[in-house]
Amino acid sequence: MNLPYLSLLIFVPLAGAVLVLFLNEKQHATIRTVATFIAAIPVVLVGMMWAQWDYSAVGMQFTEYHEWIPSLGIAYRLGVDGMSFAMLALTAFIGLIAVIASYGIEKRVKDYYALLLLLLAGINGVFVALDYVLFYVFWELVLVPMYFLIGIWGGPRREYAAIKFFIYTMVGSVIMLVGILALYLQTGAQTFGILELQQLGAELPSNWQWGIFLAMFIGFAVKVPIVPLHTWLPDAHVEAPTPISVILAAVLLKMGTYGFLRISHPTFPEIAQSFAYVLAILGVINLIYGALAAMAQDDMKKLVAYSSVSHMGYTLLGLAAATVTAVNGVVYQMVSHGLISAMLFLMVGVIYDRTHTRDMRKLGGFYITMPIAGGILAFAAFANLGLPGLSGFIAEFFVLLGAYAVYPNLVYISLIGLVLTAAFNLWMLQKVLMGQPKLEWEGLPDINKRELITLVPLMALTLLFGLVPSILMNLINTPVSELVARLGGM
């Protein structure tokens, strides 16, 4: 079928958000059903797109173009390649799971779902936009609902966390905006087209390229997040309600890496090369610092948050290495971490909903108290530590394989991170699941059907992508090879 798929992916959730606002606030069940239905549409759309996907095509697919503000060169340009499509698919999938995982929310249900759907529309927009203005609008659009979702439905320190999140990413995106405007003005190209400016940006004088590259880099770095710009993340995660944490970790962080892949690196390949070693070192710092910080946490959710910081380190290292194997690993990691962090945050939610604590010193013995939940948490933790047969292994193995050819010494250092990652994951399992069951948690109900509906598909995909990586790799291989060629890598 020939539909404007990408526009639909933006406007269906957007229209859904409006639709939800017209529902009766009292009828929670109706709101949830409608929201679920709307969130399911992108999954169907993505499935239809996948069926029509041209694996060998170089460049963008499903492109759309409409004039918007011709005098400034702003247009409604949409399109996806394998990398952005992988992100779209992830967003659609995680979006639906987050909607289902939100059934437990009882406070201002209508507003909540409207904001959630708005958030999904914004994220989809970021991944399909091929025009800088459009990209920036969606980038900011993501910020606003996220702010409210944390600020209203969050935990005790939600206001602090929401403001911190907002300001941090705001600072980042404003600096990015400066870069975008400078790029537009300096090239004098009269276009905001991302692909068009890719060709022209590389022709600017070197100091301009550096300035614009760094401005964009900071904007994306906050989102990734790159240490030391990461402290908004643990706070946002700890305070955010479970489904929002899921979206934050699984999809939102990927906007930063996606920015590198789509914008800053292809636009300024020479600068990216000169900057690569710094980026690689930042990656290794993220990897090890995140793992060490995770190990120091008593709060289970913070542990998972720092684990994200650590895992995003792989994406930086792989991108810096700029070899086909490494960058394929990077995109693979973006998807894989999306699935695994979602599982972990959902499991933290499962335990928190029952015990009202995330302090691992108070938990313990949950293998016996909640055997199925315990098994799933163990699965997620092993996925997180990169057990072969699960998706995380493929991602990390290929990132490091590809990086080894360029930065063998940095890879040797990151091996420490691999051991530490195993350590904090197993330590978490030991503290939460093992030991004698505690009396105070006796009789807690094991995982319920709704929770299983959100978790089982994630587990299945983690396993599938771990055993049959070609499903995903074939999708991203062509654009990744193109990007690597542009970056002058191997």
Place this chain on the structure above:
Amino acid sequence: MITYSWIIAVIPLLAFVLLLAFGNRMKERAAWIGVTALGLAFLMALKVLAEVLAGAQAAASFEWLKIGSYTIDMGFQVGALEASMMVVVTAVSLMVQLYSMGYMHGDPRFNRYYMTVNLFTTGMLGVVIADNFLLFLMSWEIMGLCSYLLISHYYEDLNNAKAGMKAFLTTRVGDVGMMAGIWLLFSQAGSFNFADIAVWVENASGSENIITLAALLLFAGAVGKSAQVPLHVWLPDAMAGPTPASALIHAATMVAAGVYLVAKSYFIFQASPDAMFVVAVIGALTAFLAATIATVQVDLKKVLAYSTVSQLGFMMLGLGVGGYTAALFHLITHAFFKALLFLGAGSVIHAVHTQNMHEMGGLFKKMKITGTTFIIGSLALAGIPPFAGFYSKDMILLEAYRYNEVLFWIGAAAAFMTAYYMTRAIILTFFGKPRDMEKYEHAHESPLNMSIPLMFLAIPATLLGYGMYRDYFVKSFITLPGLTHAYHSDFVMNMAISVAVAGIVVGFIVYGTNWVSKTAAIRNLKPLYVLLKHKYYFDELYNGVVVKGTVGISRLVGWFDKWIVDGLVNFVGWSTGQLSRLTRTFDTIVVDGAVNGTAALTMAAGNQVRKLQTGVVQSYMLVLFAGVVIGLIIFQLIGG
């Protein structure tokens, strides 16, 4: 049949899936799924071995992944070594699963146990038949997972949970080295495939250093998995798991996978004499140190655990000195007699509910089958002809003698102690007066499903060594092209027999007679005794430095992150807020000048924010937009 060998590895996986789906509902009948599956797999493995003996070989692969311009294949290969190993693995796994029906009876996690054992068997078979490093590594790590799960099987006790974690992390240290080795090889050869890498090694003149580095990195994985010094510390703790699991995983098969890794990548090691020397020295050191520690253990399973570490050291020694055939021969015989010993120990523990040998004694009268088979296993381990271990150990010592006499004497000393500590264990467990009458009274021979596996395993423990050695069969069967063997040496053979007999005699004198006062011996050898009791202080060192150090650093990072990094962020936030209040008027003017389309959106957000919580956000926003303007000005200046 041989072209379908991969099915043998898939069968236990199917059993795992079936157990996952139906096991809990089937209660203890679930065990039959595993036993049936492994029975089938064992028969198929025998058939494959028969075909290999008739001269067949097989290999097949399929395209698994395209990444960049690389094509990564997954596949298997079956030759003499692989077929023999498949028989060993399926046989031991079958015996263990049969035995576990009795041993694990009444365990609340019966099904979980069987699931894990079957998944483990798939992992081990994957390691055995993999034709490339990637599949090898993946299967290898699956084994690690199962090992972890089984060690911490009784996780109610946190000590068992910690033992599992220790095992996983210690082997992980080796594994990451091995991964780096695989990356290094891939970066050179562009493939994970053993055959492709072998071609690269052959043509890689001038890359000796790279080859040595690759070999040593791979060896790190082997050191971890096969519990070689200095990563041996996890294996004795692994005895926290159910005893039959120890027999399968921590004695017969998984721990031998490190040896198997070196054997599989022997073409890399052979190209680097330095790496071979390291393997030999580590092996000899491990064989010796572990044997000395075994002499003072009071826990029956721990004696066997250190004995396993020591025997794995022998195998590494064999590989390092060029005795490829000898090492793998020992791997195969050891798998059977060590599984036998562990299952025998399990039978004893099942009867007396203690692992402490000082609470046993005189059990032979009550447990004739267990006692007899245990003694057979011990004779095999001690290297007394004609039992299986004699032939393989003799071959290793022979190769060591040819390579380096010092290593030979270290090996001989370890062999002496092996005979000694096994004699000690047998006398303390089965003979003399019962030291705990209550436990003795309750003791009884184990049920048939436990004793039958013992009797089965006693057969290869007795006959397999001679069977494979006869007509030098093993030398032509499990071998590599271009491999030379040491000639027979009467001196080495006499020496091997003498040290074994001497060990038994000394053991008997110390423990079977009253001629030596043990308290006086301990008093006179105090420093040595303390050193051995503390296992050379490896654990103390690792706990004190590595574990405490890492935890300390992580605490420091956690503190730094919370108070310094985030503290700085909060300080900047706070001072910006102050500043913005002071300069609000100015800001407003500047911003009003600069705000445009984008600003409207963010302003709206800012207003919402203010309504919701506080006015500070808006002030921040104003400062930010001032920032935009200033930024643009700076850009303009730089760009000129």
